[in-house]
Amino acid sequence: MSSHSLSSQRxxxxxxxxxxxLALVSAFLGIPIIQAGYFSFTQWDGLTAVWKGFSTYSHVLHNPIFWRVLENNGLLFIGIPVxxxxxxxxxxxxxxxxxxxxxxRTIFFLPTAVSWVVIxxxxxxFFAQEGALNGLLKGFGFGFIKTDLLSSEKGALFAVALTFIxxxxxxxTIIFLAGMATLDISLNEAARMDGASNFRIFRSITLPQLKRFIQFxxxxxxISAFTALFxxxxxxxxxxxGFGTTTLEFFIFQSAFSRGDFGTGAMLGVILFFIMAILGIGQLAIMRSKDD
Incomplete structure (x- = not known):
């Protein structure tokens, strides 16, 4: 038997x-996705579904609250580089x-050991009117700046963004440390011997070798910005x-479980699915173009 035939058999x-x-994954993921796609075209209260067609999408796309929610997601997206x-x-x-x-290391790794609820x-x-933030400002002599971020729409979104970051x-940090553990240390040592600063070493040697880890x-x-902030x-x-910190993920919850409009909730879920798919495909395309 040839090596090619043996490889094909394996x-x-x-x-x-x-x-x-694969069958189990397809059943547990594929069936709910198909059901969500169907119910997104209906007016569904959890018991009976009335077919409405594309009018459900038209209604939501003409709703200013929907665009406000997407704007909140976009503003949080700006914090991703930080x-x-x-x-x-x-x-x-x-x-x-x-x-x-x-x-x-312990301080910066702490958020990974606790749940989003605890965070x-x-x-x-911390951000409450009588919380630690104002206490710190007062302790450093800036008590006159006393603020209550969570009481305003912009302030609350800023507080959520800081917490997310x-x-x-x-x-x-763990991802980048893992990447740095794979680097060729001899290049750094050679650069230091030539008098290069830490910043120059990071920019010219470390950063290019971390491309895959940066992409990951x-x-x-x-993914966390769109699906993990609920x-x-x-x-x-x-x-x-108001709707100052409502994200698309949270809007799905409000529509389906607070107002009992499961059809709109399913439709918003489909929109979120396509947004994530577009972002994922775009990222893969960028990665492949850079490799070429």
């Missing part, structure tokens, strides 16, 4: 072993074993004031 056997798992660049700098310093690096509760107390620091970090951060927003602001 691939077929491997596929047969993977087939049961949620990546800050951890990248931290990872570089930790990798260089600067003084006190073990203490800082939201801590942030709620902080919550992603640990995860992205971007994907994880984008618990955080629910605890901190409840989507308010």
């Amino acid at each position: 691939k077929r056997v491997s596929f047969l072993f993977a087939l049961p798992a 949620a990546m660049l800050f951890p990248m700098g931290i990872a570089f310093l930790l990798n260089e074993k600067v003084r006190g690096w073990k203490t800082f 939201g509760m801590v942030s709620l107390r 902080w919550s992603m620091v640990g995860t992205n 970090s971007f994907i994880i951060t984008v 618990s955080l927003i629910f605890v901190m602001t409840g989507g308010g004031p």
Whole structure:
């Protein structure tokens, strides 16, 4: 038997072993996706579904609240570069074993060990009118700046964005540290011998070698920004004031479970699915074009 035939046979056997798992995944993911697609064209209260066709999409797309919700997602999206660049700098310093690096490592890794609910509760107390933020301002002699971020729409969204960035620091730092562990240290040592600064080493040697890890970090951060903030927003602001911190993910919850409009909830879920698919395909296209 030729090596080519043996390789083909092994691939077929491997596929047969993977087939049961693929069938289960397809059943548990594919069927709900198809159902959501169907119910998105209906007026569904959880019991009876009345077919409405594309009028359900037209109604939501002409709703100013929907566009306000997407705007909130877009504003949170702006914080993604910060949620990546800050951890990248931290990872570089930790990798260089600067003084006190073990203490800082614990501080920055802490958000990865707790749930979004706990993070939201801590942030709620921190940004409250009588919370730690105003206490710190008063302690440093800036008590006259006393603020209540969570009472205004822009302030609350800013507080949510800061909390999201902080919550992603640990995860992205781990990703970049893992990437730096694979780097060729001899290049850094040679650059230092030539008198290069840490910043020059990071920009010219470390950063280009971290391309794959940067792409992975971007994907994880984008997914979290669109699909992982429900618990955080629910605890901190409840989507308010008004719709000031309502994201598309939270709007799905409000439509389906607060107002009992499961058809609109399914339709918003389909829209979120396509947004994530477009972002994912776009990222893959960029990665392939850079490889070419």
